[in-house]
Amino acid sequence: MSEAMELSAAEIARRVNAGEVSAREVTDAALAQIDAVDDRLGAYLTRLHDLARVSAGRVDARIKAGEHLPLAGVPVAVKDNMCLAGTRTTCGSKMLEGWVAPYTATAVARLLDAGAVPVGKANMDEFAMGSSCENSALGKTCNPYDLGRVPGGSSGGSAAAVAAYEAAIGMGSDTGGSIREPAAFCNLVGFKPTYGRVSRYGLIAFASSLDQIGPLARSVEDAALAYDVMAGKDPMDSTSVDRPVEPAATALRSDLRGVRVGIVKQFGTQGLGPEIDSLYRRAYLDLEKLGATLVDVELPTAEYGLATYYLIAPAECSSNLARFDGVRYGLRVDGEDVGRMYERTRAEGFGPEVKRRILIGTYALSSGYYDAYYVKAQKARTMFGADFKRAFERCDLIASPAASSPAFAFDAKSDPYSMYMMDYYTIPISLAGLPALSVPCGYVLPEGSSRPMPMGLQLAAPLFGEAQLLAAANAYECATQHARQRRPEGAL
Amino acid sequence: MTQYEAVIGIECHVELKTKSKMFCACPNRFGGEPNAHVCPVCLALPGALPVANEEAILQVIRAGLAFGAEIPAFSKFDRKNYFYPDMPKDYQISQYDMPLAQGGVVRYWLDDGTTKECRLTRIHLEEDTGKSTHAGSGDGRIAHSSYSLVDFNRAGVPLMECVSEPDIRSAEEAVGFLDALKRTFVQLGVSDVKMEEGSLRCDANVSIRPVGSKDLGTKAEIKNMNSFRSVSRAIESEIARQIAVVAAGGRVVQETRGWDELAGTTHSMRSKEEAHDYRYFPDPDLVPIEVDRTVVERLRSLMADLPIARFERYRGSYGLGVAQATQLVDTPQLAEYFDSCVGAGGGGQQAANFVLGDLSRLANETQTPVWESSVAPQDLAELIGLVQSKTINSKIAKDLLLRMWNGGGSPKALVEHEGLAQTSDPGSVERFVDEVLAAHPKVVADYKAGKTNVMGFLVGQVMKQSRGKANPALAGELLAQKLG
Numbered sequence: 001m002s003e004a005m006e007l008s009a010a011e012i013a014r015r016v017n018a019g020e021v022s023a024r025e026v027t028d029a030a031l032a033q034i035d036a037v038d039d040r041l042g043a044y045l046t047r048l049h050d051l052a053r054v055s056a057g058r059v060d061a062r063i064k065a066g067e068h069l070p071l072a073g074v075p076v077a078v079k080d081n082m083c084l085a086g087t088r089t090t091c092g093s094k095m096l097e098g099w100v101a102p103y104t105a106t107a108v109a110r111l112l113d114a115g116a117v118p119v120g121k122a123n124m125d126e127f128a129m130g131s132s133c134e135n136s137a138l139g140k141t142c143n144p145y146d147l148g149r150v151p152g153g154s155s156g157g158s159a160a161a162v163a164a165y166e167a168a169i170g171m172g173s174d175t176g177g178s179i180r181e182p183a184a185f186c187n188l189v190g191f192k193p194t195y196g197r198v199s200r201y202g203l204i205a206f207a208s209s210l211d212q213i214g215p216l217a218r219s220v221e222d223a224a225l226a227y228d229v230m231a232g233k234d235p236m237d238s239t240s241v242d243r244p245v246e247p248a249a250t251a252l253r254s255d256l257r258g259v260r261v262g263i264v265k266q267f268g269t270q271g272l273g274p275e276i277d278s279l280y281r282r283a284y285l286d287l288e289k290l291g292a293t294l295v296d297v298e299l300p301t302a303e304y305g306l307a308t309y310y311l312i313a314p315a316e317c318s319s320n321l322a323r324f325d326g327v328r329y330g331l332r333v334d335g336e337d338v339g340r341m342y343e344r345t346r347a348e349g350f351g352p353e354v355k356r357r358i359l360i361g362t363y364a365l366s367s368g369y370y371d372a373y374y375v376k377a378q379k380a381r382t383m384f385g386a387d388f389k390r391a392f393e394r395c396d397l398i399a400s401p402a403a404s405s406p407a408f409a410f411d412a413k414s415d416p417y418s419m420y421m422m423d424y425y426t427i428p429i430s431l432a433g434l435p436a437l438s439v440p441c442g443y444v445l446p447e448g449s450s451r452p453m454p455m456g457l458q459l460a461a462p463l464f465g466e467a468q469l470l471a472a473a474n475a476y477e478c479a480t481q482h483a484r485q486r487r488p489e490g491a492l
Numbered sequence: 493m494t495q496y497e498a499v500i501g502i503e504c505h506v507e508l509k510t511k512s513k514m515f516c517a518c519p520n521r522f523g524g525e526p527n528a529h530v531c532p533v534c535l536a537l538p539g540a541l542p543v544a545n546e547e548a549i550l551q552v553i554r555a556g557l558a559f560g561a562e563i564p565a566f567s568k569f570d571r572k573n574y575f576y577p578d579m580p581k582d583y584q585i586s587q588y589d590m591p592l593a594q595g596g597v598v599r600y601w602l603d604d605g606t607t608k609e610c611r612l613t614r615i616h617l618e619e620d621t622g623k624s625t626h627a628g629s630g631d632g633r634i635a636h637s638s639y640s641l642v643d644f645n646r647a648g649v650p651l652m653e654c655v656s657e658p659d660i661r662s663a664e665e666a667v668g669f670l671d672a673l674k675r676t677f678v679q680l681g682v683s684d685v686k687m688e689e690g691s692l693r694c695d696a697n698v699s700i701r702p703v704g705s706k707d708l709g710t711k712a713e714i715k716n717m718n719s720f721r722s723v724s725r726a727i728e729s730e731i732a733r734q735i736a737v738v739a740a741g742g743r744v745v746q747e748t749r750g751w752d753e754l755a756g757t758t759h760s761m762r763s764k765e766e767a768h769d770y771r772y773f774p775d776p777d778l779v780p781i782e783v784d785r786t787v788v789e790r791l792r793s794l795m796a797d798l799p800i801a802r803f804e805r806y807r808g809s810y811g812l813g814v815a816q817a818t819q820l821v822d823t824p825q826l827a828e829y830f831d832s833c834v835g836a837g838g839g840g841q842q843a844a845n846f847v848l849g850d851l852s853r854l855a856n857e858t859q860t861p862v863w864e865s866s867v868a869p870q871d872l873a874e875l876i877g878l879v880q881s882k883t884i885n886s887k888i889a890k891d892l893l894l895r896m897w898n899g900g901g902s903p904k905a906l907v908e909h910e911g912l913a914q915t916s917d918p919g920s921v922e923r924f925v926d927e928v929l930a931a932h933p934k935v936v937a938d939y940k941a942g943k944t945n946v947m948g949f950l951v952g953q954v955m956k957q958s959r960g961k962a963n964p965a966l967a968g969e970l971l972a973q974k975l976g
């Protein structure tokens with residue numbers, strides 16, 4: 001592997017801006033790394049050799065012309081639910097297997113405009129529904145730390161690509177934990193900004209009121225750098241928030257003095273087994289050592305998070321995914337009449353998890369059930385927001401596990417409910433729209449395995465507290481350096 | 493035998509005339525090559541998001557204010573979910589329980605001049621669908637077609653839906669109500685309201701009940717009416733059908749019925765049991781609309797005289813007939829022209845006669861609207877003043893109007909410059925009379941022999957001799973004296 005691929009995004013950008021290395025050279029190194037490892041790893045559904053070289057050439061020309069680009073030459077993996085003009089954009093689904101996007105998502109465009117180079121479209125659970133990437137209809141992605149295990153999901157391809165040095169930044173989307181959980185599984189920093197911070201225009205919707213784009217990176221600094229570029233109001237997305245973005249990359253801290261970190265009673269770790277329990281206790285102590293004050297807080301409604309989420313998200317998805325009907329684009333399976341055509345197209349085009357959620361959502365919105373399910377779930381959602389608001393009166397950040405276990409083996413979670421439980425810690429935060437991230441916090445040995453697997457510490461902040469959140473995560477990361485202790489041997 | 497009365501409510505969809513579509517930047521334009529005015533948003537490409545058109549929202553608020561509707565401080569968009577090939581998202585963005593306008597009253601008039609009222613339930617905003625062409629099915633419907641083509645130019649065009657309370661009692665009232673909506677929306681400039689072009693579409697909910705009863709009967713929803721005339725015919729036919737059903741001991745069932753223009757009857761399309769469950773829920777892609785009170789008050793203060801107010805003013809203050817008042821109100825620019833003329837002192841009835849008579853004829857002949865012609869309303873008022881003061885006679889007035897139309901200018905100036913003022917001075921008129929009598933001895937003889945109908949000819953000759961300036965009444969008097 002070329003040494004360039006082990007550089008951070010910040011360092012790549014610095015060197016490309018300084019003319020020490022060209023974007024083209026970095027891009028070639030990334031493409032070589034992809035060709036070397038991705039047949040085994042499966043992080044990408046589409047490799048973008050040609051587009052990447054053209055983009056790199058453009059970046060080099062801009063640098064030569066005297067521009068300074070915050071992400072100059074940084075190879076980026078784009079999750080395959082984000083449109084990038086001229087590239088296949090599949091959502092990991094047979095429904096869109098051959099669909100080429102004619103336009104580019106705002107967040108992707110902002111990254112590219114800042115000098116990033118798209119090297120591939122990354123695998124994902126179909127329509128972002130899943131926590132392991134196993135729901136992709138188009139390919140299998142392995143965890144770079146153990147090829148027999150899942151990379152997490154739904155942004156598993158982006159996570160695996162960044163962990164295996166096939167990109168420096170991964171673009172992910174997080175609805176109930178889809179950035180944070182794969183980040184935890186792949187020893188990365190995965191950051192979900194406040195809902196509305198990053199434009200969703202061009203992100204193929206799963207659940208519109210929850211979906212949020214964010215970066216996956218090998219350091220907090222890199223995540224902050226990418227976030228600073230992609231955040232901000234977009235006139236094409238009414239739900240994007242018109243509020244100044246506090247630059248995060250230049251406000252990183254090295255201590256936590258004066259920061260009150262809430263430990264949530266309902267997010268206890270005893271149930272996760274002694275090894276995991278002690279790992280998180282150590283992580284909380286490390287926060288304290290950095291100067292933070294630990295305070296106990298309560299989120300009385302947290303236990304209803306999953307139930308609420310699995311009504312709202314499917315309800316929205318049942319409507320969002322209606323457009324995949326075979327009429328205008330994507331898969332079409334002919335039938336005797338239009339109704340039969342719809343049925344066959346959707347029966348063949350969608351995988352079982354997508355169908356399950358469409359059915360749940362359709363049911364929840366049906367007349368006679370709407371008040372009992374959808375309306376009640378929305379009320380619960382308001383309560384989560386109020387709960388967090390109350391908790392944040394006593395603390396500045398909330399710390400918890402990012403996932404309830406390390407990466408598991410393929411086919412280990414065969415029933416949907418145990419898979420849904422993976423997102424127990426991330427979902428309430430998503431429902432409240434809060435910014436949160438996962439930062440590496442050590443390793444545990446999964447049962448019957450000799451390969452230690454990474455774990456993630458989740459930190460969450462009040463709405464729009466991105467800069468403070470990233471600053472604190474940086475302090476923890478710099479002091480502990482967990483990610484540096486092991487390399488993704490499985491992939492290298 | 494029981495007497496029945498009809499109970500009718502109207503739902504109509506009006507395409508708004510905005511620069512761009514409801515949720516994207518595509519032009520809102522009728523016609524064009526198929527699929528020329530489309531983008532990722534109105535084609536519902538994966539990942540595309542709607543952004544609400546503020547112009548359309550303001551137009552609906554103005555429509556609401558015109559009928560005295562309440563404009564709630566808070567409104568939102570909802571998704572109406574159902575699959576159809578010309579609806580790209582397979583849901584329509586509409587408004588379910590929090591429309592932009594609630595309540596209000598439409599006041600309208602009938603041909604005999606009586607005014608009526610119909611309450612509005614609500615006015616809300618939604619988006620139009622594309623247009624399908626189904627081939628191979630014989631009747632142009634999707635069932636049994638071999639293939640279909642879809643044009644999405646219309647998809648996403650803003651659509652305002654107005655729902656009335658069941659306050660209408662006859663086909664004539666229904667048309668009067670629709671006329672009132674049409675006039676008002678045209679005047680507000682929010683829509684062309686052309687039923688034939690599809691910018692106005694309406695459905696009627698029709699039921700019957702024994703006269704005197706306060707209960708509502710079971711209603712049928714009538715669709716596919718494509719002109720005011722077909723609305724009228726369809727409602728009459730449906731009322732007759734329902735009365736016949738009940739008279740034969742049957743019961744009216746709740747259903748949707750289509751109007752068949754050729755057959756002149758309605759036929760069943762689907763029953764209540766087949767009705768969709770639209771699974772409405774708030775659209776999470778759009779933020780709720782907070783309606784700024786100061787904006788509402790500003791729009792209210794800018795609201796011009798509405799058609800019904802105009803109609804009543806024209807009838808009450810100027811005594812215009814129903815036809816003339818209606819004609820003026822139907823063309824807001826003409827009504828404004830008329831108002832300006834009356835405001836400048838041109839008495840109501842005379843102004844109406846000129847505007848709807850000579851001026852409208854000239855407008856037709858020259859294909860120039862009256863309000864864009866070179867006859868300023870103040871000039872017309874001046875002309876009317878000259879006639880009223882008997883400075884000029886009506887023939888001169890007609891000639892002057894033509895010259896004003898062609899060149900413009902003040903009629904007073906023309907009259908003074910060309911000495912066209914009517915002569916009522918007996919001395920000078922008498923001179924003309926004497927000349928005419930001397931020149932036509934045979935006619936004079938005829939008159940004296942009893943052919944008094946030659947008087948008209950003689951007056952005409954006096955007018956001719958005086959180049960139109962002689963007061964014709966005075967000329968007649970003098971002629972009669974001299975022929976004694």
Ligand SMILES: [Zn+2]
Pocket residue numbers: 513516517518529530531532533534535648
């Ligand atoms: Zn468009």
